[in-house]
Amino acid sequence: MSGTCLASPSIDPWLAHTVRIASITDEVEDVATYHLEFSDPESAKSYSFLPGQFNMLYLPGVGEAAISISSDPAQEGTLDHTVRIAGNVTGALARAAVGDTFGLRGPFGSSWPIEACLGGDVILVTGGIGLAPLRPAIYELLNRKSEFGTLSLLYGARHPFGLLYPSEYADWEQRGMSVNTTVDRASPAWQGNVGVVTQLLDRMPLPNPEETTVLCCGPEVMMWYTARSAIGRGIPADRIWVSLERNMNCAIGLCGHCQFGPTFVCKDGPVIRYDHVSSFLRVEGF
Amino acid sequence: MNEQQLSESEVFLPKSELQSLIDLLRNDGMTVVGPTIDQQAIVYDEITSVDELPRGWTDRQEPGKYRLEQRDDDATFGFVVGPHSWKKYLFPPLTTVSTAEKTDQGWQMQTPEPDSTRYAFLGVRACELAAIAVQDRVFTGGPYIDPVYSNRRKNAFIIAVNCTEAAPTCFCSSMNTGPECRSGFDLALTELDDGFVVQAGSEAGETLIARLNTSEITTSQSETAGQARQQAVDQQSRHMNTDGIRDLLLGSLKHPRWEEVGNRCLGCTNCTMVCPTCFCSSVEDVTALSGESVERKRHWDSCFNLSFSYISHGTTRDTISHRYRQWLTHKLASWHDQFDTSGCVGCGRCITWCPVGIDLTEEVAAIRGNGDSSQSGGQS
Amino acid sequence: MVTSQTLNSKLSSLQFTSQLPQTAREALAGIASERAFGKGEVLCREGEGCEELFLINKGHVGLDMLVPGRGQVRVMTLGPGDVLAWSALIGNQGATATGVALDDVETVVFPDDALLDLCQVNSEVGYPLMRELAKAISRRLVASRLQLLDLFRVGANEDS
Numbered sequence: 044m045s046g047t048c049l050a051s052p053s054i055d056p057w058l059a060h061t062v063r064i065a066s067i068t069d070e071v072e073d074v075a076t077y078h079l080e081f082s083d084p085e086s087a088k089s090y091s092f093l094p095g096q097f098n099m100l101y102l103p104g105v106g107e108a109a110i111s112i113s114s115d116p117a118q119e120g121t122l123d124h125t126v127r128i129a130g131n132v133t134g135a136l137a138r139a140a141v142g143d144t145f146g147l148r149g150p151f152g153s154s155w156p157i158e159a160c161l162g163g164d165v166i167l168v169t170g171g172i173g174l175a176p177l178r179p180a181i182y183e184l185l186n187r188k189s190e191f192g193t194l195s196l197l198y199g200a201r202h203p204f205g206l207l208y209p210s211e212y213a214d215w216e217q218r219g220m221s222v223n224t225t226v227d228r229a230s231p232a233w234q235g236n237v238g239v240v241t242q243l244l245d246r247m248p249l250p251n252p253e254e255t256t257v258l259c260c261g262p263e264v265m266m267w268y269t270a271r272s273a274i275g276r277g278i279p280a281d282r283i284w285v286s287l288e289r290n291m292n293c294a295i296g297l298c299g300h301c302q303f304g305p306t307f308v309c310k311d312g313p314v315i316r317y318d319h320v321s322s323f324l325r326v327e328g329f
Numbered sequence: 330m331n332e333q334q335l336s337e338s339e340v341f342l343p344k345s346e347l348q349s350l351i352d353l354l355r356n357d358g359m360t361v362v363g364p365t366i367d368q369q370a371i372v373y374d375e376i377t378s379v380d381e382l383p384r385g386w387t388d389r390q391e392p393g394k395y396r397l398e399q400r401d402d403d404a405t406f407g408f409v410v411g412p413h414s415w416k417k418y419l420f421p422p423l424t425t426v427s428t429a430e431k432t433d434q435g436w437q438m439q440t441p442e443p444d445s446t447r448y449a450f451l452g453v454r455a456c457e458l459a460a461i462a463v464q465d466r467v468f469t470g471g472p473y474i475d476p477v478y479s480n481r482r483k484n485a486f487i488i489a490v491n492c493t494e495a496a497p498t499c500f501c502s503s504m505n506t507g508p509e510c511r512s513g514f515d516l517a518l519t520e521l522d523d524g525f526v527v528q529a530g531s532e533a534g535e536t537l538i539a540r541l542n543t544s545e546i547t548t549s550q551s552e553t554a555g556q557a558r559q560q561a562v563d564q565q566s567r568h569m570n571t572d573g574i575r576d577l578l579l580g581s582l583k584h585p586r587w588e589e590v591g592n593r594c595l596g597c598t599n600c601t602m603v604c605p606t607c608f609c610s611s612v613e614d615v616t617a618l619s620g621e622s623v624e625r626k627r628h629w630d631s632c633f634n635l636s637f638s639y640i641s642h643g644t645t646r647d648t649i650s651h652r653y654r655q656w657l658t659h660k661l662a663s664w665h666d667q668f669d670t671s672g673c674v675g676c677g678r679c680i681t682w683c684p685v686g687i688d689l690t691e692e693v694a695a696i697r698g699n700g701d702s703s704q705s706g707g708q709s
Numbered sequence: 710m711v712t713s714q715t716l717n718s719k720l721s722s723l724q725f726t727s728q729l730p731q732t733a734r735e736a737l738a739g740i741a742s743e744r745a746f747g748k749g750e751v752l753c754r755e756g757e758g759c760e761e762l763f764l765i766n767k768g769h770v771g772l773d774m775l776v777p778g779r780g781q782v783r784v785m786t787l788g789p790g791d792v793l794a795w796s797a798l799i800g801n802q803g804a805t806a807t808g809v810a811l812d813d814v815e816t817v818v819f820p821d822d823a824l825l826d827l828c829q830v831n832s833e834v835g836y837p838l839m840r841e842l843a844k845a846i847s848r849r850l851v852a853s854r855l856q857l858l859d860l861f862r863v864g865a866n867e868d869s
Contacts (some may be wrong), residue, residue, distance in 0.1 A: 056473045057426040057625070059438040073863060082434060103429035103436050103623040104616040127863075129641035144435025171861035201861035227856045229783040234811070236786040237771070239855045245848055246724070246788045262860040268851065290640050292611050295473035298630070299609035300637060302659060304579065305666030310472065326582045328651030 056295045059101045059146030060086045062122070066141055071205050074172060076113065076125045077136065082144065092116055093154030094179030095286060095314040099294045100124065100132065101146030102139075108132035109291040109309070111176035112150060117186055125175035125207065151294040153314045155180040155258050156284055157187075163254035163282075164192035166247070168240050168269045170199040170261035174207045176286055176313070177260050185218045192254070194220040195247065199240040199265075202226050203233045240265065241272045252277030259317075260286040267324050270317050283317035304329065340543040341550055343524040347405070348379045350488075353540055354449040359486060362418060363451035364411070369397055371411040373418075376451070383408060390496040390677065393686030406520050409496040410454055410676050414605035416464060418448050419481050422629045426477070426612060431621035444477060447484040453514065454492055455507030456499075456676040460605030461487075462513055466668040467608050477627075486533060489514035493557040495564040498677030500690060503569040506674045508561040519554040526554040567677065569690040570697065571661075574671075577697060578662040582654065586695045591650020593685050598631035600679035600687075601656065606672050609637070632656050657689060713738040719817060724790035725764055725841055733834040740823040745815050752808040752816070753794040759804045760821045763793040768814030772806040781807065785852070792845050797821050 061082040068076040081087035092098075097111040108130065114123035128137045139145070157180065165184060169177050184194050196215065200206045203226050212222045223243050225236035236243065240261075249255055257273045259266045266285045273283055289301035289308040301308040304323045306315060323329050342350070354361050355377065363376045366383050376382065388408045389396045400407050429438045453461075461482075468478035489510040492499075501507035510517045515534035518525040526546060529535040601607040611630040616623045630637060633652045638645035646652045664672035673689070680688045717738040720726040726734055743766075746752060752770060753759040763770075769788050773781040784806065787793055793808050798821055828835030 055427075055440040055476050057476070058440045059427065059429075061435055061437055063435065101429075101438070103431070103438075104614050104620060106614055107612070146429065146436060146438050199861070201859065205861060225786070227859065227861065231780070233783070236769070236788075237783045238785045239852050241855065242785075242788075242848070242852045246790045264858060265855065265860055268855060288640055289645065290638050296471055297468060297473065297475050297608070298611065299632060299659075300611070300630075302632075302655070302663070304658075305663040307667070322579075323582070328646050328648060329582060329655070 056148070056293075059099070059148045060090075061144050062147045063144050064139060064141050070125060070207055073137075074125060074127045074207065075137065076123050077139075078114075079122045079124065079147065080120070081122075081147075087120065090122070090150075092122075092150035092179075094157065094183050095155040095176055096150035096152050097176070097294075097313065098124065098147050098149030099151065099291070100126075100136065101148065102132055102135045103146065105135045106132050107146075107148075107292070108136075109151075109294060111286075111313070113175040113178045115182035115186075116179050117182065125172065125178075127172050148294065151309055153310075153312055155183075155314050156256070156316075157183055159282070160184070160256045160258075161190050162192065163256055164195070164249070164251060166195045166197065166244065166255060166257050166273075168197045168244060168257060168259045168261070168266075168273075170240060170265050171201065171205065172207065173261035173265075173286070174198055177258060178208065180258060181215060181220065185215065185220060188219045192251070196220055196222045197225075197240045197243040197247075198223065199225045199227065199243075199261075202228045203230050203235070239268075241268050244269060244272045244276070249276050249278070253279060255282065257283045259283065263287070263324060266317075267321075270321065280318040280321065281316055284314055285317050285320070286313045287315060287320070288313065339526050339528045339546045339551065339554075340538060341524055341546045342518070342527045342541060342543050344405070346542050347525070349541060350537075351377065351379065351451070353537065354486065357447075359447045359449040361449045361451055362415075364406070364408070366397065370395065371397065371408050373411075373413040373415065373450075373452075379405070382406075382452075387494070388496065390498045390681045391686075392498065392680050392688050393683055395681050402522070404493075404520060406452055406490045406518075407494065409492065409494065409499060410457065410678060412603050412678065412682055414603070414676075414678070415450050415453060415457055415461060416605055416608075418450070419461065419485065420464060420468065420475075420478050420608060420610075421481075424477050424627050425624050426627045427625045429623040429625070440476070443480045445484075446481065447486070448481065449486040449488065451488045451490075453487050453489045453510075454676075455489070455510045456501045456504075456674040457605055458487070458489055458510055458513040459501075459504070459506035459674040460676070463606045463668065463670055463672060463674065464608060466670060467606075470668065487514045487516075487530075489517040489530070491517060491519040491554075491558050492561040493520060495561045495566075496677060496681075497566055498680045499565055499675065500567040500569050500677060501675035502562065502565050503567075503571060503690075504671060504673055504675035508565070509558050519557060521550060521553055521557070526550060567680075567690055569673075569675070569693055571671070574693065575662040575665045578658045578693075581696050582658070584696050586692065587650045587654045589650075589695075590687060590692055591648060591653050593687055594633075594649050594653045595684060596633045596635075596649045596652060597684060598633045599682045599684065601631040601633060602629065603678040603682045604660075605674065605676060605678070606660075607631070611637075632659070657692060661689075661693065713741075716741050716743065716817065719743075719766060720764075723764060723766060723817070725792055725845055728841060729837050730833065733837055736827060736831065736834045737819065737824075737838070740827060741817050741819050743815065744818050745813065746810040747814075748810055748812055750810045750814075752810065752814075753804040753806075755805065755807040756803045758802075759794040759797050762795055762798055762819045762821060762824060763808075764817040764819070765789055765791050765793060766815040766817055769811040770808045770814060771811050772808055774806050785849075785856075786811065792842065795842060795846070798824065798842070 062079040065080045066078045099107045101107045110124045113125040114121045229237045287308050292298040292300045294309045296307040296310040365381045384405045387400045427440045468475040492508040514530040517528045609630045612627045660672040720734045772785045
């Protein structure tokens with residue numbers, strides 16, 4: 044079994060697939076999306092993922108980094124990762140070119156609870172590069188629009204040119220999702236909202252808070268105040284989902300790095316129900 | 330009880346036959362690992378002869394202290410546990426988990442062939458059997474199975490030895506893991522002056538007994554063995570109150586004691602290295618000079634290392650008290666959520682090998698609101 | 710001509726006033742009026758006195774502060790349910806930001822004098838109203854702090 048890429052449960056979890064950079068889209072400063080394709084057609088065929096899951100991208104000689112998948116799970120043959128330069132691996136990725144190969148293990152982790160959203164209103168609250176792990180959920184919600192109530196995206200960034208995927212907003216709006224952006228710092232030309240996402244949530248009409256689901260991805264502070272705001276508006280804590288970030292080394296719950304209390308963020312998360320982690324979120328250094 | 334059709338009967342193995350046991354295992358292609366003296370400590374290493382065992386030696390342990398002393402008898406297993414545990418064989422400190430080669434078709438990754446080494450562990454204590462059972466859950470009980478551990482584990486032959494003495498650092502009774510070996514072994518020995526009372530715990534163990542020169546056990550031998558085992562129970566002076574310990578610790582994350590213990594703790598990682606259940610590791614790339622061939626090496630790591638919780642430009646657990654809290658709450662509390670067992674087996678290694686003698690039983694008592702050190706016992 | 714009854718129903722649907730007791734809302738409706746602003750119109754001006762409290766019913770209002778060398782800097786955007794120009798109500802000297810309509814804005818307006826009188830004589834109105842105002846200011850304070858934390862600065866911890 045050594046050296047083969049069989050999609051069987053007995054596969055060695057340390058074995059990485061070879062992927063090739065098909066194209067690169069520059070997004071915002073220090074952020075680019077890498078469109079990947081598998082070298083081995085069998086791997087390509089057997090690979091599938093759920094919105095919110097991540098891959099370990101492996102640059103030989105540099106190391107691995109956990110990067111969430113940002114493409115449409117229903118779109119076969121596309122596998123996108125939106126990456127910001129933050130460390131050695133992402134730095135090396137930034138120097139990579141179309142045609143370069145590297146390793147990929149995955150997909151790993153839990154996914155956004157699309158089924159739990161059925162029939163109700165869905166609010167996606169995110170900030171900065173946190174939109175990347177939510178984009179597959181956006182695509183899935185829009186692909187199945189009729190199965191949900193209203194869909195709203197509340198998205199904050201540091202400044203107007205820090206907003207990811209701006210060219211897609213019109214399409215999302217047109218397909219039935221209200222897109223509300225806000226920035227911390229306005230440029231003189233910015234005509235949109237200034238402030239933070241919790242304010243957008245505070246002023247949103249919520250006709251059925253008990254049936255509303257919040258999917259949230261961003262810095263922990265932002266997620267905590269978003270949840271606070273949502274709960275204050277009558278949304279049950281068990282309908283709020285957050286995506287956590289911790290150091291990930293193995294991605295398979297064996298190395299201990301990503302622990303957050305009882306949670307292994309790599310296999311129990313990254314997407315986790317807010318009430319399962321809320322008591323730990325404001326504990327310093329935990 | 331007639332579990333697994335095994336005979337409950339014990340046999341007597343004279344001391345002169347211990348070498349035959351080692352020889353039989355080696356002839357069967359096994360690497361025999363047992364206790365031996367190195368650098369003034371009893372460690373585990375490959376052995377070929379009974380002469381390498383620490384006959385006539387014992388260990389004196391207390392918080393922050395470990396010394397070997399000559400015994401006044403010839404006991405082969407007259408000591409408790411040293412700095413090593415069997416995890417160094419089942420979960421090796423350094424392993425290659427995968428390799429990468431640059432080819433004309435780009436980088437190609439492979440995983441190594443399964444490890445075919447077959448180990449026979451001689452001298453596994455009850456707390457260590459419990460530790461192996463804990464690591465079985467960690468490495469083979471979840472959705473992902475560690476190939477290195479599971480290969481080595483399934484091939485391992487375990488010869489347990491019942492403790493007949495307890496160190497002041499031992500608290501296996503509190504953790505309900507010992508001192509008597511009850512399951513998880515192929516053979517279990519209890520040492521007498523002139524030999525061993527041997528019990529089989531598996532079919533493989535029974536088969537091996539049949540190949541040894543044993544005799545029927547006498548009533549007096551059986552009684553002496555029972556008394557020897559009871560001595561290890563009676564000598565145990567250290568305790569840990571585990572009542573509601575999960576909720577106690579996870580509900581005390583802001584307790585001032587963490588700061589206090591953090592000021593004493595050096596963050597040296599000794600406790601995690603000697604702990605028989607700690608499983609933290611990191612994988613790093615080792616690149617050949619050509620730059621076209623890479624090995625991914627997994628090495629033991631520790632939640633006490635600053636870089637362990639690093640994420641994009643910041644470290645989650647940035648003080649020693651945060652890291653001590655992580656270690657203790659994981660070991661004694663969240664381990665229950667994750668693996669349905671405590672991560673502590675009461676072997677006391679972390680107490681002995683802590684350079685400043687931090688005692689987790691004392692820390693738990695302090696957080697419980699009972700800082701009285703007599704609670705933890707064994708203070709000298 | 711706006712009747713106090715339609716105002717009353719408007720107040721019960723706005724977040725700021727929806728939590729007030731019915732009697733308090735009726736009393737407030739009695740002193741309130743409605744006013745609309747076109748895009749670019751100024752509702753209150755930084756440093757100048759403002760004798761009315763606005764409750765935004767529709768549209769958005771930018772809050773700008775003048776920074777020499779940078780001009781008017783937008784620090785926050787207000788929307789439906791938000792209150793504006795509360796400074797005068799609690800005795801501040803003039804507004805602390807310029808409020809400018811960013812689109813078609815509809816507001817419910819309360820003259821400060823009448824509002825203060827009402828609060829003074831009727832604690833059934835005054836106490837709950839001031840409580841709601843404190844909650845609104847608290848929300849805005851938390852929002853300002855989150856902005857201050859600069860969570861999306863490159864290098865700040867984020868999910869990727």
